[in-house]
Amino acid sequence: MPFDPATLLYNDAGLIPAIAQDAATGEVLMMAWMNADAVAQTLETGRVTYWSRSRQAFWIKGETSGHTQELVDFRVDCDRDCLLVRVNQTGPACHTGARSCFFTAVHDGEEVSD
Amino acid sequence: MPFDPATLLYNDAGLIPAIAQDAATGEVLMMAWMNADAVAQTLETGRVTYWSRSRQAFWIKGETSGHTQELVDFRVDCDRDCLLVRVNQTGPACHTGARSCFFTAVHDGEEVSD
Numbered sequence: 001m002p003f004d005p006a007t008l009l010y011n012d013a014g015l016i017p018a019i020a021q022d023a024a025t026g027e028v029l030m031m032a033w034m035n036a037d038a039v040a041q042t043l044e045t046g047r048v049t050y051w052s053r054s055r056q057a058f059w060i061k062g063e064t065s066g067h068t069q070e071l072v073d074f075r076v077d078c079d080r081d082c083l084l085v086r087v088n089q090t091g092p093a094c095h096t097g098a099r100s101c102f103f104t105a106v107h108d109g110e111e112v113s114d
Numbered sequence: 115m116p117f118d119p120a121t122l123l124y125n126d127a128g129l130i131p132a133i134a135q136d137a138a139t140g141e142v143l144m145m146a147w148m149n150a151d152a153v154a155q156t157l158e159t160g161r162v163t164y165w166s167r168s169r170q171a172f173w174i175k176g177e178t179s180g181h182t183q184e185l186v187d188f189r190v191d192c193d194r195d196c197l198l199v200r201v202n203q204t205g206p207a208c209h210t211g212a213r214s215c216f217f218t219a220v221h222d223g224e225e226v227s228d
Contacts, residue, residue, distance in 0.1 A: 001224065001225045002223055002224060002225075003220045003223055003224060003225045017131055017145060019133055019142060019145065021142055025140070026139070026140025026141070027140070028133060028135055028142065028198050030191070031131065031133065031191065031196040043220060043223070073219060074219065074220045075216040075217075075218060075219050075220070076216070076218045076219075076220065076225070077144070077145065077215040077216050077218075078208050078209065078210050078212070078215040078217070078218075079215075082145040082215075082216075084142050084216040094192050095192070096192050098192070101191040101192040101193075101196075102189040102190070102191050102196075102198040103189075103192070104189060104190045104191075104192075105187055105188065105189050105190075106117040106157060106188045106189070106190065109116055109117055109157070110115065110116060110117060111115045111116075111117045111190070
């Protein structure tokens with residue numbers, strides 16, 4: 001069946017969450033949002049492209065930082081309201097310089113950073 | 115620093131997305147939503163508990179199906195608006211019976227199910 005970005009379920013702001021996972025290691029790197037045009041652009045270009053809610057603009061991951069995400073595998077969940085992109089991540093995914101945005105764990109009620 | 119669920123950033127509905135990842139294999143299993151009470155309950159009980167948007171009720175994963183998620187690692191992202199729970203998944207995570215909800219890929223413009 002041909003894939004049509006319009007068949008995904010977007011929230012009231014026209015956005016769908018996209019989880020980025022390192023294709024080589026399986027590490028979950030980040031979660032950001034896409035609109036239908038960002039979905040289409042990601043698939044067309046092979047460069048993962050989000051929608052920046054703060055800037056209200058396309059966010060081609062790594063366009064300014066060089067920390068690009070090359071698309072390896074694009075997946076849709078069972079109820080079509082969440083995406084999983086498996087990527088080749090260049091450099092850190094997180095704006096803090098960490099490899100993954102999920103560097104803070106909660107252990108025994110305390111926050112611990114990796 | 116002691117972790118307080120109130121310090122997370124919730125959306126207008128009081129919810130935060132939570133990504134569930136198989137702790138053993140690294141497979142991304144599903145994404146669902148938690149409110150502050152579900153976050154607290156997940157940490158207290160070690161049983162991953164979401165908030166069901168359709169039922170407007172706690173959703174203790176596997177309570178009826180037996181397909182429980184035992185919490186292994188609870189993580190917060192850099193801007194505190196997304197969670198990652200690494201779990202021991204009993205049985206399939208997806209209501210369809212699939213191991214993961216992300217069983218549909220897009221390859222060359224076509225939807226392909228695993």
